[in-house]
Amino acid sequence: MPASEPVLGTAENPEITDADTADGGEVATIGSGRLILSSLVRNRLALVGLGIVVVIVLFCYLGPVFYHTNQVKVQLNLEELPPGSGHPLGTDASGYDVLGRLMLGGQSSLELGFAVAIATTVFGTLYGAFAGFVGGVVDGLMMRVIDTFLALPTIVLLLILVNLVTPTLWMIILLLAALSWLGVARLVRGEVLSLRTREFVEASKVMGGTNWRIIIRHLVPNCIGVIIVSATFTIADAILMLSTLSFLGLGLPPPHADWGSMMSDGLNYLYDGYWWLVYPPAIILITTVVAFNMIGDAIHDSLDTRVRSR
Amino acid sequence: MTTYLLRRVGQAIAVVIGVMVLTFIMIHMVPGSAARATLGLKATPGRIAIFNSVNGLNEPLIEQFFTYVKQVMHGNLGTSYSLQQPVSTLITQRLPIDLVLLGPSTVLSLLIALPLGIYQAARRNSIGDNTVTVVAFILYAMPDFFFAMLLIAIFSVQLNLLPSDVPEASSVAGILSDPKALVLPILTLTLLSIAGFSRYMRSSAIDALAQDYIRVAKAKGLSERLVLFRHVARNSMLPIITILGLAAPGIVAGAVIAEEIFNYPGMGLLFFKAATSQDFPVMLGSTLVVGVATVLGNLVADIAYSLLDPRIRYASE
Numbered sequence: 001m002p003a004s005e006p007v008l009g010t011a012e013n014p015e016i017t018d019a020d021t022a023d024g025g026e027v028a029t030i031g032s033g034r035l036i037l038s039s040l041v042r043n044r045l046a047l048v049g050l051g052i053v054v055v056i057v058l059f060c061y062l063g064p065v066f067y068h069t070n071q072v073k074v075q076l077n078l079e080e081l082p083p084g085s086g087h088p089l090g091t092d093a094s095g096y097d098v099l100g101r102l103m104l105g106g107q108s109s110l111e112l113g114f115a116v117a118i119a120t121t122v123f124g125t126l127y128g129a130f131a132g133f134v135g136g137v138v139d140g141l142m143m144r145v146i147d148t149f150l151a152l153p154t155i156v157l158l159l160i161l162v163n164l165v166t167p168t169l170w171m172i173i174l175l176l177a178a179l180s181w182l183g184v185a186r187l188v189r190g191e192v193l194s195l196r197t198r199e200f201v202e203a204s205k206v207m208g209g210t211n212w213r214i215i216i217r218h219l220v221p222n223c224i225g226v227i228i229v230s231a232t233f234t235i236a237d238a239i240l241m242l243s244t245l246s247f248l249g250l251g252l253p254p255p256h257a258d259w260g261s262m263m264s265d266g267l268n269y270l271y272d273g274y275w276w277l278v279y280p281p282a283i284i285l286i287t288t289v290v291a292f293n294m295i296g297d298a299i300h301d302s303l304d305t306r307v308r309s310r
Numbered sequence: 311m312t313t314y315l316l317r318r319v320g321q322a323i324a325v326v327i328g329v330m331v332l333t334f335i336m337i338h339m340v341p342g343s344a345a346r347a348t349l350g351l352k353a354t355p356g357r358i359a360i361f362n363s364v365n366g367l368n369e370p371l372i373e374q375f376f377t378y379v380k381q382v383m384h385g386n387l388g389t390s391y392s393l394q395q396p397v398s399t400l401i402t403q404r405l406p407i408d409l410v411l412l413g414p415s416t417v418l419s420l421l422i423a424l425p426l427g428i429y430q431a432a433r434r435n436s437i438g439d440n441t442v443t444v445v446a447f448i449l450y451a452m453p454d455f456f457f458a459m460l461l462i463a464i465f466s467v468q469l470n471l472l473p474s475d476v477p478e479a480s481s482v483a484g485i486l487s488d489p490k491a492l493v494l495p496i497l498t499l500t501l502l503s504i505a506g507f508s509r510y511m512r513s514s515a516i517d518a519l520a521q522d523y524i525r526v527a528k529a530k531g532l533s534e535r536l537v538l539f540r541h542v543a544r545n546s547m548l549p550i551i552t553i554l555g556l557a558a559p560g561i562v563a564g565a566v567i568a569e570e571i572f573n574y575p576g577m578g579l580l581f582f583k584a585a586t587s588q589d590f591p592v593m594l595g596s597t598l599v600v601g602v603a604t605v606l607g608n609l610v611a612d613i614a615y616s617l618l619d620p621r622i623r624y625a626s627e
Contacts, residue, residue: 156597243455
């Protein structure tokens with residue numbers, strides 16, 4: 001075990017894991033996928049989180065099938081109607097139905113969150129696994145790159161980067177992913193550092209496995225828990241960061257809608273009493289972010305052998 | 311220990327150089343010229359050419375970078391394009407003002423978050439723990455800007471209790487002239503960072519509770535209060551030192567948004583205004599200062615951690 005750096009994280013401490021496995025604990029007998037699933041079912045908060053995510057996904061994707069609204073044509077004669085018959089949550093400054101817009105905006109918020117999480121996870125995992133597996137000078141250099149990015153506040157980097165590009169959906173996804181992969185890369189590297197000396201890696205090497213084969217077939221699957229945890233947090237963070245961008249006027253331009261842009265548009269009317277333009281998108285955005293965090297937290301706990309064994 | 315220190319300092323230097331390269335590359339990729347941003351859209355090509363040559367913008371990028379590094383070493387961060395003042399003056403003016411905001415809010419949030427985390431760990435999975443967890447999650451999930459605007463809507467607009475704007479001032483005394491105006495910005499940053507800190511403290515205290523020395527303390531018949539405050543608190547607070555180092559950029563990030571909303575004249579507002587007017591020297595300067603401060607903070611945190619926790623011995627392998 002490389003004793004050069006303080007091991008802070010919980011699931012990262014290989015000694016603990018070794019001891020538990022030797023005790024014949026659950027770790028040895030149950031696959032990590034099933035372990036995660038079973039602990040999700042046991043954890044009340046995680047179940048609630050999962051339930052919320054399912055409901056919100058259904059609301060955004062099935063909702064428009066049953067609840068038809070005009071989200072294309074600006075109708076100024078319908079602007080800023082308070083909630084009432086025909087418009088359960090009122091209308092906004094362009095005459096769009098707020099409830100219908102929540103569904104539409106939710107689709108792009110969720111899709112963006114997932115897209116960023118996927119891009120982040122793939123790149124961050126490979127980066128971290130490679131650095132940890134290769135070690136030495138290469139690892140040192142690769143980690144200093146991460147440290148450099150981590151030393152600067154995300155918002156500062158984002159403010160600079162957003163000035164560089166036209167904010168299309170793909171650009172925003174790319175930008176958010178470019179700023180989000182650092183965490184997962186560090187975590188995966190930490191895991192790989194402790195895994196690379198294990199027998200199964202040695203065995204694969206002896207059998208002539210290439211570096212990339214060992215990384216992808218053996219090391220990455222063993223880090224799946226850490227990877228899933230950080231992916232769920234990334235979804236939540238991406239949705240939040242997009243909303244901050246919208247607030248700073250650097251988000252996706254209209255007619256695009258997402259919860260963040262609805263929220264920051266609505267804030268302009270907060271002091272005029274048009275509460276239905278602010279609180280519905282705020283509540284659904286916050287609820288979604290909370291739900292993803294609860295799921296991530298529960299999986300994190302389930303991977304922490306010390307917490308579980310008590 | 312010495313080997314570790316040397317290596318750690320070496321890493322810090324590498325990261326500082328990385329920060330400089332990174333900000334330099336990014337800022338020089340910004341489209342639209344600095345000359346236009348400063349001189350206005352009606353500037354003649356002649357004036358733009360003069361501006362570019364005076365500010366060294368015609369030199370090759372590599373040379374501009376080395377000139378910049380040389381200047382930084384001499385404490386010269388350039389002159390702001392839009393404010394016509396040395397960047398170092400602007401930053402030294404703003405830093406103490408930022409301490410008035412960041413100091414109290416960080417201390418307050420730690421004072422609240424640490425006991426809260428210990429309570430949660432001691433009563434794990436109780437209704438109290440779950441309630442605090444949910445509240446922390448909600449606070450964490452609130453976009454910074456929304457939370458600040460919500461506080462303004464409640465305390466400034468509805469109740470008319472507190473001002474929503476900090477006085478326009480360029481000194482600490484000026485900021486303190488209206489203490490009531492500081493309440494909302496400090497409250498915003500405090501509540502936002504409680505969420506994160508209390509989560510870390512909870513998991514750190516859970517780790518501590520599982521240790522043998524806690525079992526020994528309990529077996530000796532110590533009251534739960536004593537066990538929690540004397541043994542759990544002290545041991546679980548150690549990792550928070552590292553977290554505090556790592557949280558520095560996040561605190562600054564929160565400050566950018568909060569300062570923008572409350573019009574608080576700190577580094578965050580300085581950076582925000584520079585970013586919207588493409589004021590390169592200010593952007594470079596403040597990003598550099600924040601980056602270097604973070605790197606130093608992490609370095610100090612790591613060293614403090616190794617000194618405070620005798621279990622950690624940095625063997626040189």
